[in-house]
Amino acid sequence: MVTIAVDGPSGSGKSSVSKAVAARLGLAYLDTGAMYRAATLWCVRTGVPLEDAAAVAAAVRSMPLVMGVDPAAPGVTLDGEDVAAAIRTTDVTAAVSQVATNLEVRDELRRRQREIIAGEGDSGFSGGRGIVAEGRDITTVVAPDADARVLLTASEEARLRRRSLEVHGTADATSVEATRDQVLRRDRDDSTVSTFHVAADGVVTVDSSELDLEQTVAAVLTVVERAAV
Ligand SMILES: Nc1ncnc2c1ncn2[C@@H]1O[C@H](COP(=O)(O)OP(=O)(O)O)[C@@H](O)[C@H]1O
């Protein structure tokens, strides 16, 4: 059983790179950010005000969430419904940090994340081979004992450009500006509960600012090989 942990700020490439690494190594893939997004959607749909921290925590504890861990098709199912697209709307993106900074919510989701990671050791999707898990606190809190730990970074400029291209299909000045809240404000809010701008001891930094996707995947695979996984 191999565990690979990847953290980093918004737009650094965590999801795309982690999925590719998992597929390449025959491992499962866990998008922990999708769990915080699903928690946000669940509260909105069940009418729980996001500013009521206790009510949000209670709602998340009973949230019927099933995370798919196939890197080729990582589904997110909430109360039997496929919500992979619904959790990525601008509304959910704008609100998710309020839920992700709720410490009781973090306790509950970290518990579920550890359960999913351990499940891949028993057999799971990967047949016991292991998992790549990505987010903001995987290298430091959820899986500090992971076999390989990577902090994926990129300059603010690169991250804004990538997110703008992804969301608006262009990276002109207006679109990049419209992406600022989704990327930089959210990182600022999320940084109040997790450390994902500097690498903790034993965590290897991969800066993807000047790399394309394939080069970034190769750089992370090199870290994994050096860790002798
Ligand atoms: N090294 C890279 N070079 C160029 N584009 C990238 C790179 N890594 C990711 N991208 C693109 O940037 C966007 C954001 O990547 P994503 O994996 O969603 O980041 P994160 O999960 O860290 O927010 C995606 O459209 C992705 O294809």
Ligand SMILES: Nc1ccn([C@H]2C[C@H](O)[C@@H](COP(=O)(O)OP(=O)(O)O)O2)c(=O)n1
């Ligand atoms: N382990 C994690 C993963 C995500 N989060 C929070 C921080 C983010 O604002 C949201 C959504 O994460 P996600 O990785 O989908 O964010 P991106 O849009 O890819 O940047 O969840 C967290 O607090 N801890």
